[in-house]
Amino acid sequence: MTETSDARSREAVMALVREVEQEAPGGAESLYMAAMLADAPLPYDFALSVEGTMHNPALVNPAAAFFAATAIMTPLIDRGLVFADPDAQVFTLPPDVREILRAGMDRQQAAEWAGRAVYALNLSLPDAEPQSLPVVEWLLPHVLACRDLAADLGVNTAAANRVLHQAGFTLYYGQRHKEAAGLLEAAMAVDVALKGGHHPDIAADLEGLATVYQAGGNLARAEATFSACLDLQREILTENNPSMVPVLHGLAMVRQARGDLAGAESALNECLAVLRASGEERHPAAASCLHNLALLMDALDRPEEGLRLALESLGMTVDLYGEHHPEAAAGHNLAGLLFERLGKGPEAEAHFRKSLSIRSRTFGEDHPETAQALCNLALFLDGRGAGEEAFDCFERGFAAYEAALGPDHPYMESALDNLVAFLERTASSDSPLRERAEARLRLIVEKAGR
Structure with missing residues (x-):
């Protein structure tokens, strides 16, 4: 990287900046924009993201983009206004340049350059996908700077909202739930500033944020946020709007996890009512809702109701996906558990074996779904006295x-x-299996002692 060694006066730095403004205006603009973000590397492409340039058809060609970025960066590098790594195509601002540029701005100028910086950052940030995590991690200091610019300078723009949303959900995909929630909270604050608190997008923001809270184990905040989303939907959407379905379902799952089984039942029943009223009673969401309501009935010690719901869900799932789909396997497993609980062994066994057959065929032998089906069948067979097959299934x-x-x-x-x-x-x-069981126990103990 190019380095600057001697401390420079404000006048000397600004004289160099004015030279660049004459020679390469885009380079000077990228300098001011970079000064508003974090003290961390930025891609050369950031310099191409000054307003309008990314819409240049020539830049669809990567080679053209490379030469355009180099043309913008070279005057900055030659004057020591950036530290650059041409091979990696990244640059940073020296501390004196950053401090001098920012100190020379009044609040209005800072807000204008901050808005343009966030616009450019938005164009450099990929969509929220699991494979985007390395890029988002690299740009995260600038994403956090965007969050602070929105809060401190009022940079409440569509670009700021997208930066915070996409980075937040990418971190969510990476299981970094607390960080994700912080960015999504900031994104929602931008959305509220842009659109007001009663916009459909705010309901979507609340739903996404609640889902992240739920995934991170913050169930109290998840419940409060799902509830706030539902309240807003009831205010601004048509009655029985299908958009309420995932929110009601999420609310039910959180309430059940918190031990509020009655509240969970109420939410699931409302979810089914919305689906029926909107003509979506045969939708995949209805099958999922029935399945989870059946599980809830089991937890409420109402297995007969649970079995009726489980079989209804299973029939719908088979109609929707076919009899060899993994969702059908889950339905057979639940039906088996409920038949077993009601003392109906032959029916339970048939469903356990069907679940195992589907999962073995779909996933193969060495898969957690197949493992679960084998262990459930083993437990059932053990209870029925079929020790040898139970042993094999357990193994x-x-x-x-x-x-x-x-x-x-x-x-x-x-x-x-x-x-x-x-x-x-x-x-x-x-049992004739006694010696085999003793030998297997010894192997387990030996392995644990290693």
Whole structure:
């Protein structure tokens, strides 16, 4: 990188800036914009994002973009106004340049350059996708600067909103929920400043934010935010609008996780009512809602209602996706659990085996979904006295979990507990499987001691 060594006066720096303004106006503009963002590297492409230039058809050609960026950056590099790495195509501002440029702006000028900087940053930021995480991490100091510019200088623009939204959801995809929530809160504040508090986009903001809170385990805030979203939707949308469905469903899941089973039931029933009123009673969302309501009925010790709902959901799922779809496998598994709870063994076994068949065919043997189906069938068979097949299913299920997830995954603890309980019970009985169970227990103990 090019370095500057001696401290320079304000007059000397500004004289160099004026030279660049004459030679390469775009370079001077990018200098002022970069001064408003973080003290961190920016891509050369940022210099091409001055207002209008990114719409130049010549820049659709990467080679043209490279030469255009180089033409803009070279006068800045030659005068020591930026530190640059031409190979990596990145640049930063020396501290004295940043400080002098910012000190020379009044608040109105700072807000104008900040708005243009955020506009340029927006063009450099990819859409929110899991594969965008490395780029967002690299640009994150500038995203945080955008957040601060919105709050401190009132840069409440569509570009600021997109920067904060896309970066926030990219962090969400990377399981960085607390950081994601902070950016999405800032994005919503920009949206409110732009559109007011009663706009449909604010409801969408609330829904996304609640989902991130939920994923991060902040259930109290998730419930409050889903509820606020629902209240706003009721104010501004038509009655029984399908947009309410995912919000009601999310609210139900959060309430159930918090132990409010009655509140969860109310939300799921309203979700189904909205779907029916809007003519979407055969929609995938209806099948999902029925499935989760069946699970809730089981938790409320109402298994007969749960089974009716589970079978209705399963029938709808098969109609929608076909009988070999993973969602159908989940429906068969739930039906099996409820039939078993009601003492209907043959029906339960048929559904457990169907679930296993679909998952084995769809995912293969070494997959967590197949492992779950094997372990559920094993537990059922153990309870029915079919020890040898239960043993085989336990072994296959545990091996599948271990192959897919590794020995330290949380799912492994539950699978191991079930396997060990079965082995200990078998080893202490007069079962013909006793010696096999004892040998397997010894292997587990030896492996744990390594």
